[in-house]
Amino acid sequence: MxxxxxxxxxxxxxxxxxxxxxxxxxxxxxxxxxxxxxxxxxxxxxxxxxxxxxxxxxxxxxxxxxxxxxxxxxxxxxxxxxxxxxxxxxxxxxxxxxxxxxxxxARSARHTLSEEALAVLLFMFYQQEVLKHEFTLLTQLLEAFGHEIKKGSRRIQLAIDTLRKIGALEIQTESGKEDAYCLTAIGVHMFSDSFLHRMVEFSHSNQLSKEDVMKFFNRYNLYEREGFL
Known part of the structure; x- marks a missing residue:
């Protein structure tokens, strides 16, 4: 999706x-x-x-x-x-x-993922696609979102389970004892260019060129690898 x-x-x-x-x-x-x-x-x-x-x-x-x-x-x-x-x-x-x-x-996609699942996916997308982290630790997710929502730990874990069920992320087994997760190709491709553009403009409260947004998310390199350009 x-x-x-x-x-x-x-x-x-x-x-x-x-x-x-x-x-x-x-x-x-x-x-x-x-x-x-x-x-x-x-x-x-x-x-x-x-x-x-x-x-x-x-x-x-x-x-x-x-x-x-x-x-x-x-x-x-x-x-x-x-x-x-x-x-x-x-x-x-x-x-x-x-x-x-x-x-x-977009109106249909809203009913597919909860707010917590969408937030977790976006956080991991930014960490791994923009910052180039190999994986995201569960403790990082809890630090980022756990204090913002009631029963944060349980709801974050439910969000992770949902994303695993749809194939968007998987457990990273080489991170040591601590729970860690990495995006799959499904997770990387769940956000369209237009969605990312709107999200960044909303967070910056001003208009940005689509080229700058795509460069920020390394999307052009992604599409070049797949033969879309």
Missing amino acids: TTENSTFEKENSEDYSLNSLQLLRSILTTREEQTFLSILFSSSATIRANNFGLSRKEVEKLLGVSKEDAYFHSFLSRVNQAVGRYYRLIYDEERDQVVAMLRVP
Whole structure:
């Protein structure tokens, strides 16, 4: 799930149709289209619990190839070009998973995560994507939010459990005895560019260029790696 802001919703409400899905057949072969549908099906939390998506080996088997980097990434890029308005295929190298993420309007996303879960995800996103910390400690989360909310420790832990269930973060096992968590590719991609832009402008109480915001969050480097630019 990635979010889009209300401005996007208003500007595109009349043009928000599924016509672009028809592009699939002109961009993908029948076998590639079936592979995309298999990834969609396997990315449902109700189907495979915490094991979202398919491994690269499974995807390549469906495509009828083996260890062909150029073709594998070309497949991801072509799917995203065709259906990027609605879905985005993400390859998480750390977990070796190809996952389909659905774009949803901001008003719908509000009912998916609690305020605590959203705050935890944003905090970890800033620490790991901007400050480049390898992981986030539970004690850091409690120090940042625990004193702000009643029964802070329990509610933060519930927020972490929610984010783990949707595949946005996982336990970091190499941090020693202390509880620590790191974002997955799903967690990194849950925030759209427009959402991050609005969030930073709100926190600064003034308008900022989208280019500066994306540079701050290292988003351009992220998209270059995935072939979106």
